[in-house]
Amino acid sequence: MRRSAAPSSRHGLLGRPPGTNENSFPSSSKSNILSSSPVLQKPSSTNYQTSVPASSNGALAIRSTASVLSLLGQLKRPNSQASPPDQETRQEKCGEQRIGNNAGTLEVPAPSSSVGNDSVSTKRIFRVVWGKPSSKKHKTWEGDGTLEVGEKTATLMDEEGKVLGRATQVKTDLLEEGSRMKVGGKEVELIDLLSGPVINNEVVPTTTSSKRAASEPADDLPSTSWKKPKKKTTHSLVKFTTEGCDALVLPSPSNDHQWTFNPRKLPVTQVAVDSFLSRVLRPHQKEGVTFLYECVMGMKNSQYFGSILADEMGLGKTLQTITLLWTLLRKGPYGGYPVVRRALVVSPSSLVLNWQKEFDRWLGKHRLRTFAVDQKNKVTEFARLTQIPIMLISYEMLMRNFDDISQIKFDILVCDEGHRLKNNNIRTSVLLNQLEIKARVLLTGTPIQNDLQEFYALVDFVNPGILGSAQEFRKKFEEPIVASRQPNCTNDEQVLGDERALELNSRTSCFILRRTQAVINQYLPTKTEIVVFIKPVPIQRNLCRAALDWWENRDRNPGSGDVCHLGVMTALKKICNHPALIKCENLFEDDPDDDTGSYQESLLQELSNFYNGYEGGNVAVHHSAKLTVVRRLMEHTLGLGERMVLVSYFTQTLDLLASLCDEMGLRYCRLDGSTPSTQRTAIVDEFNATYSQSVIFLLSARAGGVGLNLVGASRLVLFDSDWNPASDAQAMSRIWRDGQRKSVYIYRLLTCGTIEEKIFQRQLSKAGLSGAVVDPQKRSKIKLSKEELKDLFTFHSGEESITHCSLNCNCDGSGSVPSPGDSSFSDDKENELDDDERDCQLRLGSKSKHDQNEQGDLRMNQLFQWQHHGPPFVNNAVQLLGLLQASDLLAFMFVSPPSTEPHA
Numbered sequence: 001m002r003r004s005a006a007p008s009s010r011h012g013l014l015g016r017p018p019g020t021n022e023n024s025f026p027s028s029s030k031s032n033i034l035s036s037s038p039v040l041q042k043p044s045s046t047n048y049q050t051s052v053p054a055s056s057n058g059a060l061a062i063r064s065t066a067s068v069l070s071l072l073g074q075l076k077r078p079n080s081q082a083s084p085p086d087q088e089t090r091q092e093k094c095g096e097q098r099i100g101n102n103a104g105t106l107e108v109p110a111p112s113s114s115v116g117n118d119s120v121s122t123k124r125i126f127r128v129v130w131g132k133p134s135s136k137k138h139k140t141w142e143g144d145g146t147l148e149v150g151e152k153t154a155t156l157m158d159e160e161g162k163v164l165g166r167a168t169q170v171k172t173d174l175l176e177e178g179s180r181m182k183v184g185g186k187e188v189e190l191i192d193l194l195s196g197p198v199i200n201n202e203v204v205p206t207t208t209s210s211k212r213a214a215s216e217p218a219d220d221l222p223s224t225s226w227k228k229p230k231k232k233t234t235h236s237l238v239k240f241t242t243e244g245c246d247a248l249v250l251p252s253p254s255n256d257h258q259w260t261f262n263p264r265k266l267p268v269t270q271v272a273v274d275s276f277l278s279r280v281l282r283p284h285q286k287e288g289v290t291f292l293y294e295c296v297m298g299m300k301n302s303q304y305f306g307s308i309l310a311d312e313m314g315l316g317k318t319l320q321t322i323t324l325l326w327t328l329l330r331k332g333p334y335g336g337y338p339v340v341r342r343a344l345v346v347s348p349s350s351l352v353l354n355w356q357k358e359f360d361r362w363l364g365k366h367r368l369r370t371f372a373v374d375q376k377n378k379v380t381e382f383a384r385l386t387q388i389p390i391m392l393i394s395y396e397m398l399m400r401n402f403d404d405i406s407q408i409k410f411d412i413l414v415c416d417e418g419h420r421l422k423n424n425n426i427r428t429s430v431l432l433n434q435l436e437i438k439a440r441v442l443l444t445g446t447p448i449q450n451d452l453q454e455f456y457a458l459v460d461f462v463n464p465g466i467l468g469s470a471q472e473f474r475k476k477f478e479e480p481i482v483a484s485r486q487p488n489c490t491n492d493e494q495v496l497g498d499e500r501a502l503e504l505n506s507r508t509s510c511f512i513l514r515r516t517q518a519v520i521n522q523y524l525p526t527k528t529e530i531v532v533f534i535k536p537v538p539i540q541r542n543l544c545r546a547a548l549d550w551w552e553n554r555d556r557n558p559g560s561g562d563v564c565h566l567g568v569m570t571a572l573k574k575i576c577n578h579p580a581l582i583k584c585e586n587l588f589e590d591d592p593d594d595d596t597g598s599y600q601e602s603l604l605q606e607l608s609n610f611y612n613g614y615e616g617g618n619v620a621v622h623h624s625a626k627l628t629v630v631r632r633l634m635e636h637t638l639g640l641g642e643r644m645v646l647v648s649y650f651t652q653t654l655d656l657l658a659s660l661c662d663e664m665g666l667r668y669c670r671l672d673g674s675t676p677s678t679q680r681t682a683i684v685d686e687f688n689a690t691y692s693q694s695v696i697f698l699l700s701a702r703a704g705g706v707g708l709n710l711v712g713a714s715r716l717v718l719f720d721s722d723w724n725p726a727s728d729a730q731a732m733s734r735i736w737r738d739g740q741r742k743s744v745y746i747y748r749l750l751t752c753g754t755i756e757e758k759i760f761q762r763q764l765s766k767a768g769l770s771g772a773v774v775d776p777q778k779r780s781k782i783k784l785s786k787e788e789l790k791d792l793f794t795f796h797s798g799e800e801s802i803t804h805c806s807l808n809c810n811c812d813g814s815g816s817v818p819s820p821g822d823s824s825f826s827d828d829k830e831n832e833l834d835d836d837e838r839d840c841q842l843r844l845g846s847k848s849k850h851d852q853n854e855q856g857d858l859r860m861n862q863l864f865q866w867q868h869h870g871p872p873f874v875n876n877a878v879q880l881l882g883l884l885q886a887s888d889l890l891a892f893m894f895v896s897p898p899s900t901e902p903h904a
């Protein structure tokens with residue numbers, strides 16, 4: 001016996017169609033796509049597609065919930081049980097598939113409720129749970145079923161369509177979702193409305209939609225008008241027009257799909273996205289929804305139901321997912337039955353309430369409510385709430401409440417920022433894998449972060465086994481692809497690696513969809529990215545040299561060994577941020593790379609000898625070149641009335657930036673790892689509010705780098721970089737998103753000649769790895785060699801950008817895009833200029849142009865398409881970027897081509 005109103009679906013998700021019985025359809029009870037294994041049953045030679053097949057390209061559009069609802073109405077009537085065969089006969093007679101005719105109309109069966117009654121049919125069908133009567137608020141239900149509600153009667157049927165009881169003299173107009181009543185000695189709770197009444201061939205607003213505000217258009221109802229059927233026969237056809245380019249009709253199942261997943265031979269109904277959603281979807285989002293639908297329905301591969309939506313940041317993965325879930329919760333291709341009853345959406349804690357907000361924004365609370373698990377809203381409570389189909393939960397909460405969650409039957413799992421499942425041994429992945437949910441959608445803007453093993457883990461999570469075992473994958477794909485990206489690889493290795501990358505791409509592209517930000521360019525204001533190379537101030541140079549000397553002599557220092565590389569890197573990064581950070585109690589406190597031991601004291605001691613300038617109190621801004629630049633940039637930006645996001649990977653650096661704000665008398669918001677998840681959305685909302693007093697947002701890239709919308713700001717500074725380009729890309733994408741009205745400037749600050757520049761170059765190499773799978777033409781180098789490590793620990797003068805030098809670019813730094821004659825790589829460059837790929841492919845460790853050419857694998861990079869600004873930085877562009885006041889500290893700048901022409 002089950003507690004709570006979450007009865008299992010023995011007959012697929014929602015069981016037998018209302019009103020059907022064993023005679024009306026084949027008796028197999030396992031027709032649900034997502035929750036039961038299919039029972040193979042040879043279909044008759046006739047196509048069961050008795051309703052309206054969508055055109056394969058989805059061009060024909062029926063914006064109608066009515067067709068599905070009316071079909072349900074038809075099915076429930078005993079005298080319409082024979083309708084599928086009849087329709088088949090008709091179809092055979094006509095010798096055609098009922099796809100749109102030349103006049104752009106579609107034919108669908110008339111709503112049966114209208115048959116024989118031209119004006120009114122008031123029958124409604126509710127999905128219900130039933131059990132013994134009891135006065136308990138949270139009672140134990142015994143089964144699922146349907147309740148057919150007439151004018152004064154209500155008939156309760158179980159999942160098999162067997163009548164369990166009838167009630168007469170019922171005040172049916174009071175019944176709505178959530179109501180409880182007694183029928184035939186059983187207590188019944190109405191969950192949701194499957195089919196509404198039909199009046200004059202139009203489905204009138206359901207109980208749910210009648211709750212809609214009076215002023216709001218009934219936009220989930222068909223916007224196309226139904227025309228009267230010519231004949232009032234059971235199977236007369238209704239034509240209605242398909243005008244309107246907003247409509248989105250999802251693909252119909254193939255015959256194979258029907259064979260596998262429709263053993264009961266339910267009529268195939270068209271699944272269209274409700275128009276209130278389809279009209280707000282951008283073209284790429286329509287494509288995305290269709291793609292996800294095909295994947296989770298097993299239409300692309302009947303063995304696998306997973307998908308990765310890997311669109312770049314800000315493309316609206318949330319809206320696409322919400323559209324998918326809403327549609328699956330309401331509809332399905334077989335008998336019109338919803339495919340999903342309950343959905344689980346897992347996200348980072350900072351985004352749980354954002355998901356709720358987005359659900360409310362796009363669907364409205366009157367259509368759907370969601371349940372966000374937190375300290376107050378317990379998982380067990382959700383299990384009892386039959387009317388709330390969506391659970392939103394953070395990864396952390398999921399782990400804490402796993403036992404309760406595993407008791408609930410979910411039909412689809414969505415993992416937002418799913419790249420965190422890049423290791424299938426971590427506890428989150430292990431637990432999520434234990435949930436028996438076949439349909440899995442993983443959302444990520446950055447599918448590959450470090451290596452192909454991580455990519456494998458993501459793929460294997462959504463579609464277990466599709467790429468074989470981890471070992472097989474390593475042998476077949478990873479090793480050859482990695483080998484082909486080594487600078488000294490042979491021709492054969494090269495060819496094999498390219499082949500395997502291609503194969504991997506083709507094997508995964510049917511369930512991974514990735515679009516770049518280029519697709520939203522036209523909807524957003526201009527975005528300009530600026531890589532700013534800043535000259536370190538003398539104290540920073542001295543400290544860098546001291547740290548590197550210490551490293552050179554590491555044999556004489558305690559705790560030497562591999563681990564000390566990481567420690568020195570952290571120290572160098574902190575020196576670049578501000579020398580004061582080395583005075584912090586624990587030098588390595590919040591560096592994720594830190595794995596240091598006792599030797600840090602020795603390094604700290606060494607560095608302290610060089611820096612005594614920080615005694616607490618005000619920040620010595622002039623001890624950090626980057627901080628000085630930020631201060632001047634802030635003055636410029638705030639003077640224009642714009643707001644700014646400052647991002648760092650170090651909480652100590654955020655403290656420093658907070659002190660700077662205090663000193664400047666600026667109000668700021670801050671989100672870092674210590675911000676309670678319950679407060680995060682409120683903080684973001686406060687900042688984004690039009691009249692917010694907060695002009696600066698201090699953001700920890702680790703705690704809040706993903707998913708957030710910070711469109712209240714139009715400038716963002718990435719104060720320090722991560723080894724992982726994906727993390728930086730995530731953080732830098734927070735302000736250039738829908739809702740942004742101003743031109744956006746994104747500054748990446750690098751202290752030149754230091755480890756920061758090396759990390760940047762390393763990133764350019766790693767970024768290419770993503771391309772290796774998404775775009776097999778890309779090639780990149782993956783691992784750091786010993787030489788590269790040594791290169792990392794070389795401090796250059798700090799007077800010029802080594803990145804620009806490594807391009808061998810002879811431009812005059814006047815701010816123009818280099819012309820072919822500016823580089824000695826002109827032969828290669830020509831090819832590269834045709835290349836509109838996003839990622840740069842600078843190869844770290846390349847010492848000279850000669851070396852690179854000998855390897856024959858230098859790919860000229862995107863930086864040749866950027867503006868090159870060198871000293872003396874006096875032109876208007878520098879002024880516009882707000883950096884003129886900081887020009888004494890600048891060594892070089894790359895400025896991206898504007899993403900779009902400025903909006904009118």
Ligand SMILES: Nc1ncnc2c1ncn2[C@@H]1O[C@H](COP(=O)(O)OP(=O)(O)OP(=O)(O)O)[C@@H](O)[C@H]1O
Binds near residue numbers: 281311358708709737
């Ligand atoms: N079609 C649309 N019309 C208007 N606004 C939209 C549309 N699609 C998405 N948005 C808005 O764009 C913003 C970004 O969308 P969303 O957060 O879903 O991006 P994302 O793809 O998940 O990015 P990330 O990878 O950074 O999480 C949100 O505020 C969302 O409401």
Ligand SMILES: [Mg+2]
Binds near residue numbers: 317318707
């Ligand atoms: Mg997102």
